[in-house]
Amino acid sequence: MTAIAPIIVGKEAIAELLAYCQQHNLRDLVLVADRNTYAALGERVERALREQGYAPVTILLEGEEVIADEATCINVLVRAPARPQTYLAVGSGTITDIVRFVSHRSRNPFLSLPTAPSVDGYTSNGAPLVLGGVKITVDAQPPQAIFADLPTLQAAPEPLIAAGFGDLLGKTTSVADWRLGALLWGEDYDEAIAARTERAYRECLRHVEAIRRREEAGIRALIEGLIESGLCILDFGRSHPASGSEHHASHYWEMTLLQQGRPAILHGAKVGVASRHIAGYYARLRSISRQEAFARIERASRPDPEAEIAAIREAYGPLAETIIRGHGEFLQLSEAAFVDLKRRVIERWDAVQEIAAEVLPPDEIARLLSAVGGPVNGQQLGLVEEEVQRGLHYGHYLRSRFTITKMFHLFGLGE
Numbered sequence: 001m002t003a004i005a006p007i008i009v010g011k012e013a014i015a016e017l018l019a020y021c022q023q024h025n026l027r028d029l030v031l032v033a034d035r036n037t038y039a040a041l042g043e044r045v046e047r048a049l050r051e052q053g054y055a056p057v058t059i060l061l062e063g064e065e066v067i068a069d070e071a072t073c074i075n076v077l078v079r080a081p082a083r084p085q086t087y088l089a090v091g092s093g094t095i096t097d098i099v100r101f102v103s104h105r106s107r108n109p110f111l112s113l114p115t116a117p118s119v120d121g122y123t124s125n126g127a128p129l130v131l132g133g134v135k136i137t138v139d140a141q142p143p144q145a146i147f148a149d150l151p152t153l154q155a156a157p158e159p160l161i162a163a164g165f166g167d168l169l170g171k172t173t174s175v176a177d178w179r180l181g182a183l184l185w186g187e188d189y190d191e192a193i194a195a196r197t198e199r200a201y202r203e204c205l206r207h208v209e210a211i212r213r214r215e216e217a218g219i220r221a222l223i224e225g226l227i228e229s230g231l232c233i234l235d236f237g238r239s240h241p242a243s244g245s246e247h248h249a250s251h252y253w254e255m256t257l258l259q260q261g262r263p264a265i266l267h268g269a270k271v272g273v274a275s276r277h278i279a280g281y282y283a284r285l286r287s288i289s290r291q292e293a294f295a296r297i298e299r300a301s302r303p304d305p306e307a308e309i310a311a312i313r314e315a316y317g318p319l320a321e322t323i324i325r326g327h328g329e330f331l332q333l334s335e336a337a338f339v340d341l342k343r344r345v346i347e348r349w350d351a352v353q354e355i356a357a358e359v360l361p362p363d364e365i366a367r368l369l370s371a372v373g374g375p376v377n378g379q380q381l382g383l384v385e386e387e388v389q390r391g392l393h394y395g396h397y398l399r400s401r402f403t404i405t406k407m408f409h410l411f412g413l414g415e
């Protein structure tokens with residue numbers, strides 16, 4: 001189990017932070033925020049610390065959109081004092097990722113003060129950074145403790161709340177993909193962690209109306225669900241519980257936007273829409289007759305590695321070689337292994353159906369997303385239909401994992 005403690009979610013988060021600093025005798029503090037998160041929470045934290053005799057160094061990141069890239073990381077590193085520090089990350093995903101990286105590489109701890117219930121990555125030990133214009137997740141560290149001020153989260157901008165909800169809703173397909181991979185491909189799996197992740201999003205579904213109204217109970221359920229999902233990743237040691245085909249499609253869209261220099265789209269907004277599409281695949285799996293499915297699987301032939309490599313090159317451009325290297329398990333799939341896989345799918349069809357039965361219907365996902373004011377389709381995200389389809393079609397190459405998109409790709413179940 002993880003050692004992030006305490007995890008405070010409540011109205012007294014700042015007071016709890018002060019008590020923590022005193023208890024752990026933390027004197028050298030660096031507070032990192034951007035203009036928005038400073039106004040939302042950072043300023044109050046800074047004042048409270050000063051009133052208690054602390055002299056925090058505040059690093060305010062300028063600009064409308066802070067990007068977790070080389071320049072920003074160096075900026076923080078240069079402005080932070082050289083002696084040992086405790087970093088306070090006051091912000092949502094991006095600020096936290098910058099601080100988790102910089103603090104880790106300067107061998108300092110950090111405390112997380114979320115300003116929005118927008119992602120499940122607060123507790124992550126990896127930092128997704130934009131390096132050379134490409135998003136790469138590098139080793140970093142989780143926070144030592146989390147102090148989530150509920151009134152701040154309740155006042156967060158609507159798109160951020162909707163994005164957090166979308167990221168959490170995406171667990172309906174990520175957990176199913178994980179189970180499918182364990183059942184058919186022998187992926188490492190932990191039922192207790194899968195069940196915890198499932199509980200996290202289902203609990204949140206009981207509070208949709210309260211989330212829409214930004215009531216305390218709703219926002220609490222959302223941030224606690226997101227934190228729990230993040231802890232599941234940490235406890236499992238990899239992202240499998242919380243990230244499946246919906247995240248792969250989302251990553252593909254993000255890559256496209258970065259390559260074209262277009263503005264970023266909130267992570268959870270993309271994941272929510274992607275999850276709706278992937279839930280559509282599961283709905284298709286539920287509706288296809290056993291006879292039809294088996295006929296298709298029997299008919300399917302092993303993908304030609306040369307054609308696969310050509311498809312990856314076309315879809316990924318400059319990133320293709322890295323993707324090809326990471327995808328050997330599938331690209332070198334032997335004829336015998338493919339036949340074996342077919343046999344497994346057919347033999348375990350009832351279990352496949354049980355997994356599919358747990359996934360929320362796509363229409364329900366759309367209804368839930370729009371209930372909290374989130375985008376429900378590619379158009380609302382600012383993507384054209386062809387881009388949406390490319391993400392769904394090519395996203396599975398991003399990870400060497402067996403997911404529903406991989407399964408549809410291998411057996412032509414989607415057509």
Ligand SMILES: [Zn+2]
Nearest residue numbers: 120167267271
């Ligand atoms: Zn996510």
